């Protein structure tokens with residue numbers, strides 16, 4: 001991440017004692033996070049005011065309107081503020097405009113004091129943020145509290161986490177602040193005819209979840225949209241809890257193409273989606289682990305991981321990027337990644353084409369025997385089975401309207417298939433009898449092209 005550091009030194013005289021002094025902080029444009037490390041001379045560890053000759057200099061911050069952003073006395077040595085996180089005692093804010101440091105000269109030696117402020121600006125920058133879009137907590141049938149789940153997510157290297165409990169909104173739920181992890185509200189509208197994630201709002205609808213008809217369901221979904229939620233049809237082709245309506249009749253924004261451990265339903269969803277894309281539809285897809293708890297040695301959180309391309313880790317930026325399809329879904333936070341690039345554009349973008357354009361499909365950390373498949377509006381246009389290399393790049397020319405997307409699939413080995421069937425058998429004897437198809441390991445949203 002691009003950073004800029006400023007070192008401020010401020011001289012304090014005996015006369016300043018019991019007074020407040022102010023230092024303006026002109027925040028540059030496009031800052032995502034600000035870090036301030038205050039310190040001062042004559043800081044004798046125990047910062048209580050005593051009758052001994054020592055310095056006690058308090059720290060506080062004012063925002064661009066002159067309102068208190070927070071204060072931390074004289075002991076705190078690092079303060080971090082962004083829209084998604086703030087150190088204890090401070091408010092979350094996007095850093096911009098002119099802020100002010102309050103130099104609280106509580107106790108000053110006769111010889112004076114010098115205060116130091118190391119200010120680091122961390123700039124917005126496009127990158128892939130990793131997260132899980134579908135998780136459950138003790139707010140419904142999950143094992144962990146939001147805080148415990150958030151700590152697990154942070155340990156796994158995630159940048160964001162959606163809380164999507166069954167029919168329980170986060171309206172009354174305390175959402176903790178965890179540095180480096182953006183926790184986003186959601187709710188999984190769960191009915192007997194389908195499960196639908198309503199992402200990004202504390203309370204997506206009024207009244208009850210309990211709907212029976214399609215008209216009632218669409219009325220709730222309409223409310224959720226007006227309240228700013230993204231509406232994602234979860235595991236639409238699951239053999240246990242599918243969307244029971246004709247999908248075209250449901251009011252939605254996106255599809256959960258990958259839900260939990262990859263099985264046949266992901267390939268059915270990918271095939272359905274491809275046909276829709278070929279017909280000119282633009283439907284963003286996401287993945288979610290649907291995490292409730294682990295079984296024995298499993299590690300199911302963020303499996304799959306949705307990687308969202310955005311320039312800031314605040315809630316609204318992440319949500320908007322997901323709505324616009326700037327996502328790649330991978331098996332885990334560290335597994336094979338596919339990126340699409342075309343003249344500075346990437347997944348979810350629309351490129352205006354004059355003549356022709358070249359799209360690069362960049363696969364990194366690819367496993368042996370795994371297969372890359374590249375699709376366009378004409379269907380499957382390229383296939384490559386990996387023999388040994390870790391990274392693979394494929395380029396293709398685009399002319400006129402259309403799209404390019406990519407996925408990596410693999411076939412389980414003999415033992416893997418036995419285990420797969422054993423697990424399926426515990427859920428459905430019928431499902432376990434079916435042959436196991438190639439399974440999803442990574443999938444991108446498309447990059448779209450319009451003839452100009």
Ligand SMILES: [Zn+2]
Nearest residue numbers: 134136188290
């Ligand atoms: Zn769920």
